[in-house]
Structure formats: C-alpha cells, structure tokens
Amino acid sequence: MTDVRVAGVGLTQFGSHPDRTGRDLFATAALRAFEDAGVPREDVDELNYGNFMGALAEHQGHQAPLMAEAAGVNCPSTRYEEACASAGVAVREAVRTVRAGEADVVLAGGMERMTNLPTDEVTEGLAIAADDLFEVRAGVTFPGAYALMATAYFDAYGGGRRDLAHVAAKNHANAVPNEYAQYRKEVPVEKALDAPPVAEPLHLYDACPITDGASALVIVSEEYAAGHDVDAPVAVTGTGQGTDRMALADREHLARTPAADDAADAAYADAGVGPDDVDVAEVHDCFTIAEVLALESLGFFAHGEGIGAARDGVTTAGGDLPVNLSGGLKAKGHPVGATGGSQIAELTRLLRGDHPNSERVADAEVGVAHNAGGTVASAVVHVLEVAE
Amino acid sequence: MSAPASNAGYDEWLDALADGEGYALVCPDGHGSLPPRRVCPECGSTALSEEPLAETGTVETYSVVHVAGPRFADDTPYVNAIAEFGPVRLTGVLRGAEPATDAVEIADRVAVGDRVAVGVEERATDGDPLVVFRPADGE
Numbered sequence: 298m299t300d301v302r303v304a305g306v307g308l309t310q311f312g313s314h315p316d317r318t319g320r321d322l323f324a325t326a327a328l329r330a331f332e333d334a335g336v337p338r339e340d341v342d343e344l345n346y347g348n349f350m351g352a353l354a355e356h357q358g359h360q361a362p363l364m365a366e367a368a369g370v371n372c373p374s375t376r377y378e379e380a381c382a383s384a385g386v387a388v389r390e391a392v393r394t395v396r397a398g399e400a401d402v403v404l405a406g407g408m409e410r411m412t413n414l415p416t417d418e419v420t421e422g423l424a425i426a427a428d429d430l431f432e433v434r435a436g437v438t439f440p441g442a443y444a445l446m447a448t449a450y451f452d453a454y455g456g457g458r459r460d461l462a463h464v465a466a467k468n469h470a471n472a473v474p475n476e477y478a479q480y481r482k483e484v485p486v487e488k489a490l491d492a493p494p495v496a497e498p499l500h501l502y503d504a505c506p507i508t509d510g511a512s513a514l515v516i517v518s519e520e521y522a523a524g525h526d527v528d529a530p531v532a533v534t535g536t537g538q539g540t541d542r543m544a545l546a547d548r549e550h551l552a553r554t555p556a557a558d559d560a561a562d563a564a565y566a567d568a569g570v571g572p573d574d575v576d577v578a579e580v581h582d583c584f585t586i587a588e589v590l591a592l593e594s595l596g597f598f599a600h601g602e603g604i605g606a607a608r609d610g611v612t613t614a615g616g617d618l619p620v621n622l623s624g625g626l627k628a629k630g631h632p633v634g635a636t637g638g639s640q641i642a643e644l645t646r647l648l649r650g651d652h653p654n655s656e657r658v659a660d661a662e663v664g665v666a667h668n669a670g671g672t673v674a675s676a677v678v679h680v681l682e683v684a685e
Numbered sequence: 686m687s688a689p690a691s692n693a694g695y696d697e698w699l700d701a702l703a704d705g706e707g708y709a710l711v712c713p714d715g716h717g718s719l720p721p722r723r724v725c726p727e728c729g730s731t732a733l734s735e736e737p738l739a740e741t742g743t744v745e746t747y748s749v750v751h752v753a754g755p756r757f758a759d760d761t762p763y764v765n766a767i768a769e770f771g772p773v774r775l776t777g778v779l780r781g782a783e784p785a786t787d788a789v790e791i792a793d794r795v796a797v798g799d800r801v802a803v804g805v806e807e808r809a810t811d812g813d814p815l816v817v818f819r820p821a822d823g824e
Contacts, residue, residue, distance in 0.1 A: 448748060551745055
C-alpha cells in the first residue's frame, strides 16, 4: 500500500464574500494549494470536491466539472456530499484512491457559498441535512438539533452553559492570529453567556457563523513526492468513516455520536495509533456541544466527561491537548462543504510549523481531524503524522 | 409555494396520528421504526407490523427554538422535543407548557421525564400539519 502525503494546502479567507461566486472561491483555494505544493496542475489525476447546498445557494448542481475548469485541471472530477462532512469524505476518497495506486495526485477540498442567502433561508438550507419528514417538518433546525443533544447531555451527565461558553471563548482566542479566520477577536465567557438565544440551551456564541469559503489540498503518493522533489513532510496515516441513523430520535443515545466513535476507531487502527498518541486535534465544533461530543468520540475523554475540557484548560492552546487551534468552525468559520478540507489544511500547517499557532504544539507529531455531517449521522476522522 | 408533495406512508401515518390512532412499525424482535419502511433499520427483518403507540410518551430532551426557517417564522419561540412512545421516539413541538423566552422559566415548565400525549395540530406560520406534544392529562 502506498503512503499518502499532503503536498500542499490552500484556503480562501473565511468570511463574507457575498459577491464572489463559488467557482471563484474554489479556484482561489486550488491555486494556493498548487503554489504551496509546487505540483503542476497537469499532474492532477482526479478532483474530489465537496459541496453541500450549492443547488440552493447558487442554483448550481453538477459542480465538479465546473470546479475542475475553475482550478485549471483536466481530469475525472466528482462532487461528494455528506452535508457538513462533504469535504472530509472527498479527502478520504482521495487517500483511498492514492493508496490503491489508482492516482498519484488528487486535488481534494470543497466550497460553500452561504452569505448571499438571507439567514432564514440558510437556516432552512442547513436543515435539509436532517430528516425532512420526521425532523424538519417537526420544527428541527440545525442549531435546534444540537440544542436537543445539549439538553440530553446535561440531563445525562451534568454540565451546563458555562462549560460550553468556555469552548467558545477558547476557540475565539485561538482564531485571533489565524489570517484565514472569519472572527479574529476574543469572546470572553461572560459575553458568550449573555448573548441572545438561538435554540436554548444554545445561544449566539455557541453557534458557528455563516461563512463563505473554500479549501483545497494536493494529496500525493509518497513515491510521487520523492520522485518529483516535492516537500511533503506530513502524511495521512489513518482514515475512518462512520454512519448512523439519519434522525437524532432514532439514535441509540441522544447525547453521543456513535458514527464518530466508529470513524475514530477505524482511523486509529488504520494509523496504528491511539488517542493517547494524539498531540493536537481539529474537531467539528459547529456548536460548542459538538466539540464536547467529538472529544468523547475520539477517545480523549470517557462519555460524559468531556464537558469540562475547555473550562479545565485541557484543550486550550496552553493545555495538554490543544483542540481547534485554528479557531475551529466556531470562530474560523464553517463554509459547510469546505470545512473537512480546511481542517486537514490547518492541521498540516500546525504540524509543518508554518501555522501562526504552531508554536503552541512545537513538538507535535500526531494530529487528528474530526469532520461531521448533520447531527453526526456521518463522520470522518483522519490521522496526520509528521513523516519527515 | 409549490403544491404540497405527497409522501406515501408518511401521509397515512400522519393522518392516523391526527385521528388518535398513531402507530409504529415493529419487527418480530421488537425494534420500532416509522414509515415508510420495507426493512427494519436495526435488524433487517421485513416482517414489519403496525403497532399502536403508547397513550403517553416521555420527554427525553427539548430545546426552545428562537431562530427558525421561513416555514416556522411565526411559530417562534417554540419548544422542540423528542419523546419516547414505546418502541419509537417521536420528534415534535411541545405545546401547552409555553414558556416565555426565558430558559429558567422553561425549565420550570418542561423537564426531561415529563409525560406527554401526541397529536397533530397546525403550524402557526402556514397551517401545515405539525406533530404536537401536550402535557398528559392529570400531570
């Protein structure tokens, strides 16, 4: 089996670009990734592209060929869609394709355009990641679904809004030096607690923003990197995916995310590492409670014990296991279909040493990325390691 | 708006729920699910039968939704809840324990473990049918 390297990463500024088309956003990220990788565009064998709601936001389906031409590549191109895990799946399939020897170079990433829609239409658009018949028609929104999980968590295990506010404060602080982040200002715990409610117990600062943005990665085989003098010190050593029942009500437990447990187990086994080996993590904190659930699924904490991680300083930038040094979805932003690729890009920069927060994890060798779709009916976990 | 779509299986289930005759699909091993189903999602059995829902359910979690999409614009704030009715959990809007907009007041009126009945009422925004829980009589 061929080893897989991340040769280059590219991101757009995350934030509000209401006038910029999706194709322009993805082209920007892709060109930056090629420049970072030093890999010529003509060497790309396949494009794996993630997007969730482009048909709603831009009246644009069939986006993969459009993005291939925007990025200047001429190769088989496929769009992947698993809601907010779309790019995570696109990256995973790139890893599997390279490992299988079917391709030497895959361009993987994603794009989402969201701020051109009014907030209520984005809310409705995001809700289509839930079961239309039994959830959306019953009043479930995207924040509302995570609020249901938060109430269930507090009831089962304890904890409360102040614990979640510490997650928000941590991730906002981490985003301050990140040039790609949507919000680069600190949000103190008290400010988060005082913010207006969105879906109680979740308030404004428990929720990620609405974001435009794109991510791109140049994924190559180790042989390609060696043969073309491509500097690619970070390897993708583990990949795993999990799928659960679509509707939250049908889950085994309302305050756990078994799909992410499965994805993590598979990714760790694939890489031959365990949670204790992980030095740094980027997790899918679309809502503060989601970060807590991710920490538990990734095995950093037992179920019911992750709620205090930020408040206790374990996952802060100066803690034993820094989580979401990029700022996370929470502060860096969440262009849904791009997020999974963005997490790998940030983790690669952190491990290479060229991220503004790299000094926080100077000796880090193992990183984990956790990307989730819907209320974690889909989950993708990747393990990255410093190979050189 | 486009004409209401027809969803065979679901529409009949909603009609039955409105008539007080809600049901779950249950396989021989007792796994519950909601229609339309050809296969038990837990074990793969195709021997599914309609079993009446329990008279009352138990609230397992809830949220007070303040920001919603256009189809619920005039319903906010509303209490969204998941309640267990025997072999299935249902998701709906909890009415009759209406809060104000304050979490403390809501916590006084709704709690995990509350007993509720289920029926079908109208969405305030557009009159479309909505699965609604109400506090069970005498509770």
